[in-house]
Amino acid sequence: MGRRRRLSRSFYDRDSLVVAPELLNKVLVAGGCAGRIVEVEAYRGGEDPASHAYRGRTARNAVMFGPPGHLYVYFTYGMHWCANAVCMPDGVAQAVLLRALAPLSGLEEMQARRRAARKETELCSGPARLCHALGITRDHDGADLVGGADGVAVFDDGTPPPDNPATGPRVGIRVAVEEPWRYWVPGDPNVTRWSPMPALPRRRPR
DNA sequence: ACCGGGATGTTCT
DNA sequence: GAACATCCCGGTG
Numbered sequence: 001m002g003r004r005r006r007l008s009r010s011f012y013d014r015d016s017l018v019v020a021p022e023l024l025n026k027v028l029v030a031g032g033c034a035g036r037i038v039e040v041e042a043y044r045g046g047e048d049p050a051s052h053a054y055r056g057r058t059a060r061n062a063v064m065f066g067p068p069g070h071l072y073v074y075f076t077y078g079m080h081w082c083a084n085a086v087c088m089p090d091g092v093a094q095a096v097l098l099r100a101l102a103p104l105s106g107l108e109e110m111q112a113r114r115r116a117a118r119k120e121t122e123l124c125s126g127p128a129r130l131c132h133a134l135g136i137t138r139d140h141d142g143a144d145l146v147g148g149a150d151g152v153a154v155f156d157d158g159t160p161p162p163d164n165p166a167t168g169p170r171v172g173i174r175v176a177v178e179e180p181w182r183y184w185v186p187g188d189p190n191v192t193r194w195s196p197m198p199a200l201p202r203r204r205p206r
Numbered sequence: 207a208c209c210g211g212g213a214t215g216t217t218c219t
Numbered sequence: 220g221a222a223c224a225t226c227c228c229g230g231t232g
Contacts, residue, residue, distance in 0.1 A: 041224070050224070052217095060217065077225045078214025084224090097224060116227065128225050172224050207232080219221080 002158030009146050012068035016042035016087040016094040021183045023085065023096055025159040030152040031135030033110055035101025035124050036159070039184040039191045041170045043084070045093035050173040053093030063142045064093040071152055073131070073141040080128030083136050085145060085154065099127045099171070099182070101134075102190045110134070121189045162186060 004027065012019060020042040028035055043051040045064065052061045052074065063072040064086055072084040072095050084095035101124035103110055110123045110133040117123045117133075124130040131137070136152070143150035167180045171192065184191045 043224075052224075055218085058217075074224080075216060076223060078216075078223090080214090080225050082224065099224090126225070132226095170224070174222090209229105209231085211228095211230105213225105213227085215223105217221105217223085 004155040004157045006146060006148060007069075007154050007156060009067075009069045012085060012087050012145070013089055014087060016044055016096050017181065019085070019087045020096045020181070021165045022161050023098075023154070024161045024165055024183060024185050026161075027104065027155040027157050028098065028101060028130075028134070028152075029148075029155060030140070031106070031109070033106030033134050034104040035130065035134070036104055037098060037100075037154075038102050038188040039100035039182070041097040041099060041183070042181040043095050043097060044181075045088075045095075048179075049175040050170065050177075050179075051093070051095075053095075057093070061093065064095050066090055066142070069144065069146040071136075071140050071143040071145055071150075073136060073138055073143075075138065076128070081131040081137050082127040083131050083140070097127055098130060100125045100184070100188075100190045100192055101130050102188060103133070106134075125190045126192050 020040045023037050026037050045053040053064045057065050067090045070086045084097045087094040103123050114133050123133045143152045145154050165183045166186045168182050170182045
C-alpha cells in the first residue's frame with residue numbers, strides 16, 4: 001500500500017450514503033493504534049428516524065450538526081462509546097458510524113485495553129469494541145479528522161474501497177430497519193456477526 | 207457453537 | 220421512567 005494521505009474536508013462534505021462505502025478500507029488512527037475500516041452504517045439526520053439527530057439538535061448530538069470531517073462520539077447502554085465520522089455541511093446532521101476495524105498496528109495496546117478479547121478478530125469487531133481498543137471516549141467528541149491535531153484521523157493508504165461492498169440493514173435499531181444502510185467488506189473476519197439482544201427492562205435496584 | 211439474561215448511566219419524554 | 224446505533228459471561232449442547 002502507498003503512503004498514508006489524510007482525507008480532505010470535501011471527502012466528508014457529501015451524503016453519508018456516498019461517504020459510507022467509500023470509508024471502507026480507509027485507515028482509522030487513534031490512541032497510538034491503527035485499523036482498517038471494514039464495516040460502517042450511514043445515519044441521515046432529519047430524514048432518518050433511527051438517527052440521533054432526527055428530533056433535532058441536543059447537547060449530545062451537537063457535533064453531528066457541525067461541519068464535516070469531525071468525530072461524533074456518544075455514550076450508550078451505560079458503558080460503551082461509539083464513534084461516527086460527521087458528513088454534510090455545517091447545519092446538516094449526517095454521520096457514518098464506524099462499526100468494525102481490521103487491526104493494523106498497536107495490537108498489543110488494543111489487547112491491553114480489551115482484556116476480554118480472545119482473538120485478534122475480537123479486538124475491533126463492533127462499534128463499542130473498536131472505541132475501547134483505540135481509547136476513544138467523550139474526550140474525542142468533536143475531534144477534527146482532517147487536521148488530525150486531536151490524535152484521531154482517517155487516512156487513505158492506497159487501498160481502494162471494495163468494488164462491490166456488501167449491504168444490509170443497520171444493527172441494533174428499532175425503526176427504519178428496512179433501509180440497507182450498513183456497508184461492509186465482503187468476507188472480512190472482523191465484520192460483526194452477532195445480532196444484539198433488544199434492550200431488556202431493568203430490574204429495580206434492591 | 208449458540209443462546210439468553212444482566213450490566214451500566216445518559217438522554218429525552 | 221423508558222429507551223438506548225452494545226457487550227460480556229455463564230449456561231447448555
